[in-house]
Amino acid sequence: MGRYMLRRVGLMLVTLLAISFVTFWIIQLPPGDYVSTLVAQAEARGEVISPERMAAMRARYGLDDSFLVQYWNWISNIIFRGDFGDSFAWNRPVSTLIWDRVGLSFFLSVSTLLMVWAISFPIGIYSAVKQYSPGDYVATFFGFVGMAIPEFMLALVFMWIGVKYFGQSAGGLFSPEYVDAAWNIGKLMDLFSHLWLPVLIIGISGTAGLIRITRANLLDELYKPYVITARAKGLPEWKLLLKYPVRMSLSPFFSTVGWLLPGLISGETIISIVLSLPTTGPLLYGATLSQDMYLVGSFILILSALTVVGTLLSDLALAWWDPRIRRSYQGS
Template identity: 30%
Template sequence: MTTYILRRLIQTCIVIVILSYVCFYLMTLMPGDPVDLMISSNPKITAADVTRLRSLYGLDQPSYVRYGHWVSDILKGELGYSRTYRVPVTELIGPRLTSTFILSMAALSFSLLVAIPLGVFSALRPGSKADYIVNFFSFAGISIPSFWLGIVCIIIFAVWIPLFPAGGTQTVGAPDQGFFAELLDRSKYLVLPVLSLSLQQIGRFVRFTRSSMLEALRYDFIRTAKAKGLPRQLIIWRHAFRNALIPLITILALSISSVFSGAIITETVFAYQGVGKLTYDSIVGNDFNVAMVSFIISVAMVLIMNLVADLLYGVADPRISYT
């Protein structure tokens, strides 16, 4: 087990280095570096000033040299400075990570609480009217574009029936009224983004749960358990559902990896101040340091959660061993 984990961690580091360099190189090809922005804002700047500034920022060096300097700064804990917000990246990205974590975990938890019982219910009644209804809404949730779903939620619950705010993270300029008042205020802004994210995730989780349960219910040991007279709930949840967990673990691990990368479209539609919207704004505004740090976090989380999923396979199925 230890050897397997170490090997996977080494592979993860190699993949992060390769992908980060590719992303770094692509970012260097984007128009609008800091010197270009200075030129556009100061028409009196001279060619000598441009040459001096490019040398000062290291923009006259090859991309691999600049990448080496950037990696050495990252290893020292220096994530750079945001051009757009004029603050250090560490100071900027911390609160955004917290907001994205709250949003994504709330949406993921709600999705699982709804989707798993629905998927099991549908699998136990294949071909019934209830099964067709559940499948219809599952496919609808998967197929609906997230930006359209977010706009519809805003129109219905913020315009027609003004129950919740249309966007934002919390009330701007609200006086400090204590922890519970702030929690209630932030909860109001969470409802519509969580609903928008959950409706899509529920459809996906229902489909995976249903297909996995249908396959598990066909196994011989399920027929044996029924023949032995075991209680129905014990057969469903202890025997069938546990063997249906492996595909669910995979899709759940990939979903958890998005907890720290953010839902870019949903956060942008609702103006929710999370990592997803920050990444989008940094790419549009050519905020190099913020975009690269956000990318590294996203890649690292995907790779780490894949490793966690592989380890959980052994918990769900004792027949799986790691060498």
């Protein structure tokens, strides 16, 4: 197990270094740079930026350096000083911009994941135990519908219903009077009153998919010899069900733990844009449009790091939960 962890950590570091290089390269693939974007925006407003000012801006941001020099300056500052650089568009440190919004993204991700778990596993277990019953058909139908409908379409439908029938927008996480207010009980309660909609929209497809996975895994376990043997020995059905096949079929519960860490930063970008949520997703989208390379690169690098760390944590949780997986790791 120890050798397995050391090997995984080493591969993680190499993977992150490769991702950082490819990310920085891809960001610079589109023609132009941040200064070119500023010039195009100024020309659209009828303004003119002189060549001297453009040259001064490129020198200030280091955009005239070669690709390798820019990459090394960026990655070395991250590794040795923990400095992700400054955002061109916001003129603020990247780390400050990200952490300003990461709290709401984290809260949204955790709330969604808890809802998905709370709904998916009971329904998935019921569907497997009562296979081909009316309840199973209903769960299957809604599962397929939930997986088929795009999340952004659900968001638009809910926003239209809110405006049409309730006279208020379904977007945002706060009422106008609480947007810039300091945190207090009133603002927290206002957050909870708005949070249910994005949690519902984001969680529908995840819930539908996890119901199908739980049902399929449990059906695979219910007809194995050890279950038949335990039932023949007279073990009560509910005890047999919860102690053995359900335990073995709950691997998706632990594998989805790895989603939590990258979700802390991504915050469901498309839904956040549609619903105007003050999470990290819209910030990443805006930075991509303006070619704010340090902000975009830092976002992707942090997402990649959280993804590989989350995957490792999920694997370790699975090894702790399932002795079959643990034995395979011990042989590594």
